[in-house]
Amino acid sequence: MDSNSVSNSNFEFSNHIQKTFVKNNGFLHPKLGSEPARSRSRAAMASPANSEPKIVTGIAGYILEDVPHLTDYIPNLPTYPNPLQDNPAYSVVKQYFVHVDDSVPQKVVVHKDGARGVHFRRAGPRQKVYFEADDVQVAIVTCGGLCPGLNTVIRELVCGLHHMYGVKKVLGINGGYKGFYARNTINLTPKSVNDIHKRGGTVLGTSRGGHDTKKIVDSIQDRGINQVYIIGGDGTQKGASAIFEEVRRRGLKVSVVGIPKTIDNDIPVIDKSFGFDTAVEEAQRAINAAHVEAESVENGIGVVKLMGRNSGFIAMYATLASRDVDCCLIPESPFYLEGPGGLFEYIEKRLKENGHMVIVIAEGAGQELVSESVQSMSKQDASGNKLLQDVGLWISQKIKDHFAEQKTLPITLKYIDPTYMIRAVPSNASDNVYCTLLAQSAVHGAMAGYTGYTSGLVNGRQTYIPFYRITERQNHVVITDRMWARLLSSTNQPSFLYVKGDHEEKKEEETLNQLPDEHCSKENSANKEISCISPAAC
Ligand SMILES: Nc1ncnc2c1ncn2[C@@H]1O[C@H](COP(=O)(O)OP(=O)(O)O)[C@@H](O)[C@H]1O
Numbered sequence: 433m434d435s436n437s438v439s440n441s442n443f444e445f446s447n448h449i450q451k452t453f454v455k456n457n458g459f460l461h462p463k464l465g466s467e468p469a470r471s472r473s474r475a476a477m478a479s480p481a482n483s484e485p486k487i488v489t490g491i492a493g494y495i496l497e498d499v500p501h502l503t504d505y506i507p508n509l510p511t512y513p514n515p516l517q518d519n520p521a522y523s524v525v526k527q528y529f530v531h532v533d534d535s536v537p538q539k540v541v542v543h544k545d546g547a548r549g550v551h552f553r554r555a556g557p558r559q560k561v562y563f564e565a566d567d568v569q570v571a572i573v574t575c576g577g578l579c580p581g582l583n584t585v586i587r588e589l590v591c592g593l594h595h596m597y598g599v600k601k602v603l604g605i606n607g608g609y610k611g612f613y614a615r616n617t618i619n620l621t622p623k624s625v626n627d628i629h630k631r632g633g634t635v636l637g638t639s640r641g642g643h644d645t646k647k648i649v650d651s652i653q654d655r656g657i658n659q660v661y662i663i664g665g666d667g668t669q670k671g672a673s674a675i676f677e678e679v680r681r682r683g684l685k686v687s688v689v690g691i692p693k694t695i696d697n698d699i700p701v702i703d704k705s706f707g708f709d710t711a712v713e714e715a716q717r718a719i720n721a722a723h724v725e726a727e728s729v730e731n732g733i734g735v736v737k738l739m740g741r742n743s744g745f746i747a748m749y750a751t752l753a754s755r756d757v758d759c760c761l762i763p764e765s766p767f768y769l770e771g772p773g774g775l776f777e778y779i780e781k782r783l784k785e786n787g788h789m790v791i792v793i794a795e796g797a798g799q800e801l802v803s804e805s806v807q808s809m810s811k812q813d814a815s816g817n818k819l820l821q822d823v824g825l826w827i828s829q830k831i832k833d834h835f836a837e838q839k840t841l842p843i844t845l846k847y848i849d850p851t852y853m854i855r856a857v858p859s860n861a862s863d864n865v866y867c868t869l870l871a872q873s874a875v876h877g878a879m880a881g882y883t884g885y886t887s888g889l890v891n892g893r894q895t896y897i898p899f900y901r902i903t904e905r906q907n908h909v910v911i912t913d914r915m916w917a918r919l920l921s922s923t924n925q926p927s928f929l930y931v932k933g934d935h936e937e938k939k940e941e942e943t944l945n946q947l948p949d950e951h952c953s954k955e956n957s958a959n960k961e962i963s964c965i966s967p968a969a970c
């Protein structure tokens with residue numbers, strides 16, 4: 433079936449779907465008399481308590497983890513025909529609107545007798561919209577660390593809103609969440625954002641910390657904002673979820689939409705985050721330099737530190753892409769330096785075989801080892817993220833000290849730390865297209881009245897994912913997954929799991945027991961997804 437078509441079977445299927453529980457949503461409660469008179473975007477009555485997951489079940493174990501809709505807490509909202517139906521650019525598309533029951537499975541590898549499993553609502557334009565163009569006041573904000581593609585997402589939100597839906601009032605919030613309660617905002621028009629995708633960073637500025645839900649929602653009401661697009665990582669999406677709950681509690685007709693951003697790729701459920709490919713590509717330049725330096729001298733070692741606070745995806749993919757890397761160290765795979773099966777033994781072996789080697793280390797790797805030898809700072813950034821010790825410098829010094837002490841193998845080590853260079857660049861061509869689809873999907877959802885969702889790619893399809901699925905856990909490399917095995921076989925590095933001695937064998941067993949049971953299925957037995965960067969990667 434063509435991706436845009438609406439089949440009859442969809443209509444038949446909808447008859448079998450039952451809404452099993454939609455707690456709180458749909459119940460009406462008396463208007464809150466004590467709320468301040470911020471009535472411009474207030475549409476109806478307020479709902480109490482946090483929203484509950486909207487789960488819809490169907491035949492053969494079908495489950496839809498649905499996203500909230502403005503009509504869940506505001507009754508009798510008027511609808512309007514989607515202006516796209518008269519847009520000449522889209523007139524050639526046979527069936528442009530997405531069917532109301534279209535959903536995307538979370539798990540695409542299935543068994544013939546298996547249940548149909550969890551699905552997410554398919555993103556895309558709907559026949560009816562819940563906003564009239566002239567009434568829409570948009571706000572866009574970027575939060576957390578930089579990531580290639582932020583400007584492309586901003587550009588495509590502005591252009592998508594303008595060209596597809598005729599929305600002209602778009603405000604950029606300055607400098608992250610705290611910009612909501614600052615005076616200055618930036619008026620964004622297709623003209624003003626025309627070239628921004630060619631630049632790295634974010635034209636809006638960004639920040640960590642400074643999230644005050646009540647003040648942000650006050651500002652949303654005061655400015656008459658009724659669509660908020662929040663671009664950011666795991667912390668930002670938690671903030672967006674809190675904003676949505678407060679908006680809902682106040683009964684406001686405001687769509688709150690998250691767009692996932694993280695070069696660490698630590699956001700779960702989605703195939704991969706925008707900017708990740710660009711970052712991996714940029715990391716190749718540092719690895720190439722390390723390789724050239726290492727192979728130009730006798731017993732040369734190049735060490736490259738790459739970003740990845742808790743998840744080693746950038747290091748893993750940069751290593752797999754490069755083929756020049758002899759050892760990749762990530763936070764998910766503990767390693768040790770001394771003794772049989774340790775890093776020093778492996779370095780010596782590689783230098784004797786090859787005369788040089790390259791080590792890639794993710795910034796979050798080996799933190800427990802660094803803390804043992806350097807006094808732990810245990811400080812946090814403004815958002816509450818733990819500040820890490822510089823493992824790149826630490827490991828470089830340890831290697832130098834070890835071979836200086838040994839005196840048998842004189843080495844030359846060069847340490848390259850391209851940290852911010854891989855995230856401050858503009859996005860590459862494929863990330864640009866990805867950002868475009870992500871932004872357009874986000875806009876279609878808000879115009880159709882959906883709210884409280886993150887727009888994301890699942891198994892190659894754009895979907896709307898409820899906030900709680902994005903914020904409940906982080907995405908990590910699973911070292912019992914085939915992808916990590918591919919890496920081990922490409923570098924020939926030790927797995928650091930095989931250690932000698934009774935005590936150590938027990939340690940190995942414990943480590944393996946802590947790992948998820950299933951690999952590559954994107955779900956373990958507890959129905960929680962495990963790491964996959966894309967379905968094709970398994
Ligand atoms: N649990 C939370 N609840 C509300 N806001 C949060 C939470 N965690 C982080 N934030 C806010 O989200 C923004 C970005 O968070 P941060 O962790 O720095 O980056 P990222 O979103 O990229 O992970 C910050 O302004 C921070 O205050």
Ligand SMILES: O=P(O)(O)OC[C@H]1O[C@](O)(COP(=O)(O)O)[C@@H](O)[C@@H]1O
Pocket residue numbers: 575576577578665666693694695696739740741795813855
């Ligand atoms: O120095 P900053 O700006 O706090 O950023 C450093 C951190 O940002 C990251 O790129 C991830 O940031 P986010 O969580 O904001 O996406 C990490 O890899 C890195 O540890």
Ligand SMILES: [Mg+2]
Pocket residue numbers: 576665666667694
């Ligand atoms: Mg984060």
